[in-house]
Amino acid sequence: MSIGVCLISGGMDSCVCAAWALWQGFEPAFLHVNYRHLTEKRELRAFQDIADHYAVERRLVVDISHLQQIGGSALTDRRIQVPEGELGQPGIPVSYVPFRNGNLLAIAASWAEVLSASHIVIGAVEEDSSGYPDCREVFFRAFSQAIETGTRPETRIEIAAPLLHLRKKEIVELGMRLGAPFELTWSCYQLEDKACGRCESCLLRLKGFAEASVKDPISYVE
Amino acid sequence: MSIGVCLISGGMDSCVCAAWALWQGFEPAFLHVNYRHLTEKRELRAFQDIADHYAVERRLVVDISHLQQIGGSALTDRRIQVPEGELGQPGIPVSYVPFRNGNLLAIAASWAEVLSASHIVIGAVEEDSSGYPDCREVFFRAFSQAIETGTRPETRIEIAAPLLHLRKKEIVELGMRLGAPFELTWSCYQLEDKACGRCESCLLRLKGFAEASVKDPISYVE
Numbered sequence: 280m281s282i283g284v285c286l287i288s289g290g291m292d293s294c295v296c297a298a299w300a301l302w303q304g305f306e307p308a309f310l311h312v313n314y315r316h317l318t319e320k321r322e323l324r325a326f327q328d329i330a331d332h333y334a335v336e337r338r339l340v341v342d343i344s345h346l347q348q349i350g351g352s353a354l355t356d357r358r359i360q361v362p363e364g365e366l367g368q369p370g371i372p373v374s375y376v377p378f379r380n381g382n383l384l385a386i387a388a389s390w391a392e393v394l395s396a397s398h399i400v401i402g403a404v405e406e407d408s409s410g411y412p413d414c415r416e417v418f419f420r421a422f423s424q425a426i427e428t429g430t431r432p433e434t435r436i437e438i439a440a441p442l443l444h445l446r447k448k449e450i451v452e453l454g455m456r457l458g459a460p461f462e463l464t465w466s467c468y469q470l471e472d473k474a475c476g477r478c479e480s481c482l483l484r485l486k487g488f489a490e491a492s493v494k495d496p497i498s499y500v501e
Numbered sequence: 502m503s504i505g506v507c508l509i510s511g512g513m514d515s516c517v518c519a520a521w522a523l524w525q526g527f528e529p530a531f532l533h534v535n536y537r538h539l540t541e542k543r544e545l546r547a548f549q550d551i552a553d554h555y556a557v558e559r560r561l562v563v564d565i566s567h568l569q570q571i572g573g574s575a576l577t578d579r580r581i582q583v584p585e586g587e588l589g590q591p592g593i594p595v596s597y598v599p600f601r602n603g604n605l606l607a608i609a610a611s612w613a614e615v616l617s618a619s620h621i622v623i624g625a626v627e628e629d630s631s632g633y634p635d636c637r638e639v640f641f642r643a644f645s646q647a648i649e650t651g652t653r654p655e656t657r658i659e660i661a662a663p664l665l666h667l668r669k670k671e672i673v674e675l676g677m678r679l680g681a682p683f684e685l686t687w688s689c690y691q692l693e694d695k696a697c698g699r700c701e702s703c704l705l706r707l708k709g710f711a712e713a714s715v716k717d718p719i720s721y722v723e
Contacts (some may be wrong), residue, residue, distance in 0.1 A: 349612050377653075378610045378652055380651060388603055421651070425643040
């Protein structure tokens with residue numbers, strides 16, 4: 280059985296990814312990265328709850344400060360407001376954290392190489408999403424090549440992004456089929472107690488559950 | 502004048518790189534990454550000294566712990582001994598830090614995107630070096646593509662590795678021509694007071710200075 284390093288933020292997509300990785304038969308190694316974003320504490324709890332749910336022993340929690348030092352995003356700089364309201368605005372949203380997934384994949388690649396893992400599993404979504412450039416297949420293909428050329432000759436690591444071309448509705452449906460513990464997840468960008476229901480992450484999540492005709496088990500602000 | 506994010510470890514190669522970037526006319530932004538490696542403190546001093554020498558105002562010092570948490574290298578795991586003795590052993594040396602340059606370039610790319618920098622400058626050496634996989638042109642080409650695809654459409658960042666195909670002797674000669682302050686640099690992998698003169702980094706450095714017929718201005722253990 281080969282090891283899959285799963286990037287688990289604690290959100291619904293990464294939770295479905297975890298369920299997928301276990302269903303695929305990977306020996307799981309769960310990786311969580313705190314980057315001093317607004318909801319870091321709540322997401323860490325979601326990560327640990329999901330890891331407990333699946334009894335995953337191999338866990339790595341990494342704290343990095345540089346994305347917050349660098350700023351340039353509503354998620355890491357409190358002076359930039361998290362947008363609320365409508366989905367589907369043109370352009371890259373201000374919640375985009377510059378090259379965040381490049382940083383996350385680099386950490387995952389280092390760990391995967393030391394573990395001799397065969398895969399990195401990431402819950403990125405390209406279509407029904409916020410339009411971040413580092414959530415696209417073209418980026419994951421390029422990063423795979425960077426890992427292939429930047430590690431030992433015997434290291435072979437593939438990036439699996441099983442949700443990449445699913446719509447949010449289909450992600451909810453897949454999670455339901457695989458028994459993913461949605462009640463343990465956290466997606467909201469700005470609150471940690473009850474979800475705001477208004478940021479783009481909440482709106483995408485609520486849209487997915489609504490279209491799949493499934494009740495979202497987490498609590499929202501009235 | 503365009504901004505160049507310069508990865509400055511504090512070693513002789515990064516110092517020559519800094520001299521090169523200034524000579525090229527880049528507006529410098531110096532980035533140093535502490536990854537809890539053995540000589541982290543001494544290298545940070547070298548970084549600040551080189552930045553002071555060139556009166557660089559834009560500096561970012563980043564502390565990451567995950568490469569040490571992950572281990573797998575003599576530079577980050579004290580249980581693995583730093584090798585001494587002969588250069589040119591076959592295979593990847595135990596001083597290789599898994600995908601370290603992938604992590605460093607990801608940090609540099611995030612900062613470069615926020616600064617609207619045009620270049621990342623890195624002092625990697627392919628030929629006359631330790632044979633790390635993440636110091637090869639094929640890797641930098643792949644990582645450039647990852648940056649290109651994983652950042653905003655308007656972001657254009659090139660990776661410049663001006664020393665990549667130079668021999669150590671030529672790096673010393675280039676540094677001398679550009680007036681690089683070699684006396685401020687630190688290359689030793691295991692000591693922080695006087696350089697050991699025996700680790701592969703010291704051996705490569707001493708070989709470069711000897712072949713260039715230049716006296717290395719730093720102190721070595723007798």
